Amino acid sequence: xxxxxxxxxxxxxxxxxxxxxxxxxxxxxxxxxxxxxxxxxxxxxxxxxxxxxxxxxxxxxxxxxxxxxxxxxxxxxxxxxxxxxxxxxxxxxxxxxxxxxxxxxxxxxxxxxxxxxxxxxxxxxxxxxxxxxxxxxxxxxxxxxxxx
Numbered sequence: 001x002x003x004x005x006x007x008x009x010x011x012x013x014x015x016x017x018x019x020x021x022x023x024x025x026x027x028x029x030x031x032x033x034x035x036x037x038x039x040x041x042x043x044x045x046x047x048x049x050x051x052x053x054x055x056x057x058x059x060x061x062x063x064x065x066x067x068x069x070x071x072x073x074x075x076x077x078x079x080x081x082x083x084x085x086x087x088x089x090x091x092x093x094x095x096x097x098x099x100x101x102x103x104x105x106x107x108x109x110x111x112x113x114x115x116x117x118x119x120x121x122x123x124x125x126x127x128x129x130x131x132x133x134x135x136x137x138x139x140x141x142x143x144x145x146x147x148x
Contacts, residue, residue: 027093030101030128033135034088041083046076054129054136062122062142084117085110088124099130106145121145 033052040049050073057069067075075081091105103126111118127139 024093024095026095026098026101030093030103030135031091033128034091034103034126034137037137038086038088041076042086044076044082046073049073049076052135052137054131054138057137058139060139060141062120062144080114082112083109084112101128101135102126103128107142121147 037049037052040046040052050069053069053073055069057072059067059069059072061067072081076083085108087108088105089107091103093101093103095101103124105124107120107122107124109118109120109122111120121144122142123145124140124142126137126141128135129138130136
């Protein structure tokens, strides 16, 4: 029984590590979609942005606040939340299935929240799911990272 559990754990670890690569087949398509999302967000083209977000999106801000798709879009459209700049780097893409991609990396964000300008340094995880042949952002989770 213990040997079987060890074999299962080793197989799971091998599958996890095999998928952890930024040059994974199909990564370019997902990264292009993420770059579109950033452009629409910074350009304040919220109608086009909405097309890239899953109806079941969960968006966890670095503050710990959890928003739905509708709440996030409402805050953006009202001007409560404005992204003036967003730059990703060190992005890694892995596929847990052919239709589920996980992106990890760091971001530097210039935003305005409630009228107050902010610079935020983040580490993020994004989940994209292919639905009806289209990649949609399903989840965003961010944590603040130290400067430097």
